[in-house]
Amino acid sequence: MTRPPTAAQRRVIDAADPVTGRLRGTETQLAALVKRGLAFRHPRPPHDHFLTPAGHRTRESPPEVPEPVVEVPTTAGVFAARIGGEETAVVTGPARTREVHSAWQGLLELRRMTNPDGSVERPCGWERTHLVRAAALALEAAGHRPAGPDAEGYRVRTTPQPEAVAVRDPDGAALRACAGTLERAGWQVSEHNEPRTGASYLLASPRRT
Template sequence: MSKQPTVAQRRLITAADPNTGLLRGSQALLDALCGQGLAVKHPRAPHRCYLTPAGLALRTELLTPPPDSPADPPPEVETFAARTGDEPARPDDPRRAREVAVAWEGLLELRRVTNRGITDQPCPWERAHLVSAAALALEAAGCSPAVAGEGGYRVGPAQQPEAVSVEWTGGAAEPAALGTAACATALEQAGWQVTEHPDGAGGRFLLASPRRA
């Protein structure tokens, strides 16, 4: 499991600007959040720090009141992570859709801040976290990650530089083709360049890379 933020770091996260994710605090705390992938520094001076999609999702969790069950301790807060299709099966969580939506909105804001106002192209954070960024784009578009016994997308590193591999696992050939096509559409709409290739076993897979201007 990822290292959990300290109490001081959580205070900083909850105090972030709710619209932009701008953080204000000591340099040590800001550097620590950047090191955990919860914040990112703007490349231009004065190099302010902003919450990443994971940081924004964690902020939402921290600000969400615990359920009315005083006999039970509040659940442990985990850092948000987009589902790549390699996670174990888990029960449906009604909060998941909201967490994904918050993370995606945060990513669009991160694009606006670090891409000079452009939101239809991946930003530097996405280029540095290709698998997580592609998985978030797919999940935010409503595509289903693979789970045991069911079809879904699986995102992983590709042999080509600056690219990810996306395959649709499980199910018959025709549903797999539909799933692959849906993933391609979702990634293209999110600003990725996508090509389809045979996998050598009668199936198809996608290569996706962040689109550049």
């Protein structure tokens, strides 16, 4: 099976002229596309490069995007966003900070690659199908502390609403800070009160525009 084009090659292909298939890129990028049969070099000056039929098919098909690092199961040694309330103690320190930062950057790259306009300001399709993990990653990446067995903090949970999660934190100031973080991460947030206890909580859903 032929390997899919790299992200850089895919950008060159997607930017081709929609009618002629004329390509713009570095000599290295264009030569790599020619080698893979996705482009050809016109024999006449100025020797521009154009998409081959295979190149056109590649442009018309959705990019093959690997699952981001935040998607993998919570097996030993694999990163998982903290949703709060886990039975194990909250892991802190430089190593965890690096892991969370790397996961968040990976998610931003996934937004750039899969949102039609390349926006990183708005959640992508993966986040809409993994609401709890996506919201938790946004919070942890911004430095919020998840609840653990030995400390209070945020908890992210599913709700009956198809595209919304609930975020709770007994500290009102921390809860409002969580709302600001999620809004900056592209989520639509509203504050509500529990009918029985009156405790505040957030409803957050990925913004579409």
